[in-house]
Amino acid sequence: MGKVYFHIDLNAFFASAEVLLDPSLKGLPVAVGGNSRRSVVSTCSYEARAFGVHSAMPMHEALNRCPKLVVRQSHFTFYQTLSEQFMELIRSYSKEMEVASIDECYVDVTEKIMTYENPLDLAYEIQKRVNEELGLQCSIGIAPNMFLAKMASDMKKPMGITVLRIKEVPQKLWPLPIEEMRGCGKKRAPQLIEMGIKTIGDLAHIQNPLLLKPIFGKNSEMMIQRANGIDHQTIVTDYDAKSISVSETLLEDITDYEEIRGMFRHLSRKLSRRLSNDQKLGTLISIRIRYRDFQTVERSKKLDRAIWKQNDLFYHAMGLFQDHWNEEPVRLLGISMSHFVSDGYVDHSIDLFNYEEALKEETICVISDLQKLVGDGKSLSRASDLLKKKL
Numbered sequence: 001m002g003k004v005y006f007h008i009d010l011n012a013f014f015a016s017a018e019v020l021l022d023p024s025l026k027g028l029p030v031a032v033g034g035n036s037r038r039s040v041v042s043t044c045s046y047e048a049r050a051f052g053v054h055s056a057m058p059m060h061e062a063l064n065r066c067p068k069l070v071v072r073q074s075h076f077t078f079y080q081t082l083s084e085q086f087m088e089l090i091r092s093y094s095k096e097m098e099v100a101s102i103d104e105c106y107v108d109v110t111e112k113i114m115t116y117e118n119p120l121d122l123a124y125e126i127q128k129r130v131n132e133e134l135g136l137q138c139s140i141g142i143a144p145n146m147f148l149a150k151m152a153s154d155m156k157k158p159m160g161i162t163v164l165r166i167k168e169v170p171q172k173l174w175p176l177p178i179e180e181m182r183g184c185g186k187k188r189a190p191q192l193i194e195m196g197i198k199t200i201g202d203l204a205h206i207q208n209p210l211l212l213k214p215i216f217g218k219n220s221e222m223m224i225q226r227a228n229g230i231d232h233q234t235i236v237t238d239y240d241a242k243s244i245s246v247s248e249t250l251l252e253d254i255t256d257y258e259e260i261r262g263m264f265r266h267l268s269r270k271l272s273r274r275l276s277n278d279q280k281l282g283t284l285i286s287i288r289i290r291y292r293d294f295q296t297v298e299r300s301k302k303l304d305r306a307i308w309k310q311n312d313l314f315y316h317a318m319g320l321f322q323d324h325w326n327e328e329p330v331r332l333l334g335i336s337m338s339h340f341v342s343d344g345y346v347d348h349s350i351d352l353f354n355y356e357e358a359l360k361e362e363t364i365c366v367i368s369d370l371q372k373l374v375g376d377g378k379s380l381s382r383a384s385d386l387l388k389k390k391l
Contacts, residue, residue: 003108003110004108004109004113004142005106005107005108005142005143005145005146005149006106006107006109006140006141007100007104007105007141007150007153008105008126008130008138008140009104009139009140009153009154009157010086010137011158012046013102014032014042014043014074014079014251015032016135017079017082017136018072019135020082020136021078025070025072027047028047029044029047029050029066029068029069030047030048031043031062031069031072032071032074032251033059033071033073033074034073034251035059035073038058039252040055040058040059040253041053041054041055041056041057041058042055042074043055048069051066051069052066059071076248079102080102080270082134082136083102085133086130087105089133089134093107093112094108094109094111094112095237097235097237106146107235120163123140123142123161127161131159138158139156139158139160139161139162140160141153141154142161145229145233146233146235147182147229148164148166148229149164150182151173151180169204173200173227173229174199174227175199176199177198177199178192178199178200178202179193180200181203183226188215188216191215195211203223204224206224209224212224243282243337244271244280244282244336244337245288245336246271246334246336247267247288247333248266248267249290250330250331250332253292253329254329254330260321260325260330260333264314264317264318264333264335265314267335268310268314268317268335271336272310280308280337281307281340281341282308282337282338282339283302283303283305283341284300284303284337285301285307285313285317285320285335285336286298286299286300286337287299287317287320287333287336288333288335290330290333291328291331292331297324299323299324300320301319301320302339303316308337313335313337317335321333
């Protein structure tokens with residue numbers, strides 16, 4: 001028996017999370033994003049999509065298309081908590097799982113699926129548990145490789161389950177527009193269309209592969225193979241990765257330094273937890289900056305000593321950012337740690353200052369999210385700050 005992969009994608013994740021925070025939004029057209037004129041839609045509910053609203057659309061255009069659109073600002077901490085619960089649920093079925101982003105993952109279920117009389121029952125069970133235990137909907141693509149599993153999960157939304165076999169590629173995959181193929185992207189699709197490659201089938205049957213070199217470079221042959229349903233990717237789990245990384249795609253492009261600083265603090269805290277859980281210390285820290293035009297910059301720094309603590313990660317990440325940011329609007333930020341040393345051992349001693357600082361930052365993040373949620377001019381503060389005022 002060959003491999004069986006699931007690609008599991010949470011449907012309209014951020015918008016669904018907002019409905020969990022405020023159940024009165026259920027059934028309404030909801031968009032997550034900022035309220036300024038330059039804001040764009042990060043995610044929207046399927047009720048909003050019925051009006052032609054979609055992600056990356058300018059918010060003012062979304063409101064023109066759907067005047068009754070309910071706009072909610074993001075609650076990153078809540079989204080991250082939900083995502084971690086989702087990943088843990090999926091990991092309970094197979095340790096061979098790769099996190100693709102905050103709302104999607106790949107999982108090798110080759111062995112697990114053999115324990116079910118009807119193979120599709122595993123997908124139905126996962127979909128049901130995600131809905132009942134987390135209040136979220138998901139679509140699942142099932143295929144013999146990771147590329148086809150991803151393509152399959154996009155075919156039926158929301159709450160779809162789609163099987164895509166290699167023998168079905170000519171009927172199910174080839175007729176799709178080339179812009180729907182994973183790896184083509186918004187920039188490459190127009191170039192391919194200009195060459196006459198309008199469908200995935202056109203790419204699969206290209207007569208002169210050399211024409212693709214200016215577009216895909218060394219990945220040209222791989223893209224042709226994928227268009228034919230062939231993919232040699234394998235699951236990369238947290239425990240066998242050569243680096244550990246975290247990143248966040250921002251709900252709208254930002255230039256505000258304090259917002260960026262807060263995001264790096266959040267990413268440092270998240271990466272520190274992962275390093276601690278995996279008992280790893282690293283000596284090479286890297287950051288990733290993606291700009292509004294999708295230009296991506298990655299910069300690294302070799303350290304004199306191995307680190308894993310939040311404050312150390314934050315200090316070095318911010319230093320790299322300050323040295324290399326061109327002050328253009330930022331769309332994505334990420335931090336990674338590699339060149340691991342002393343595997344299997346982490347000094348968990350933590351001094352009082354760092355411990356209190358970590359707790360303080362956690363509290364500030366929670367208060368910030370709650371402040372956005374309650375709104376109406378109400379002010380929330382830490383209890384310790386109120387006690388200081390009384391004293």
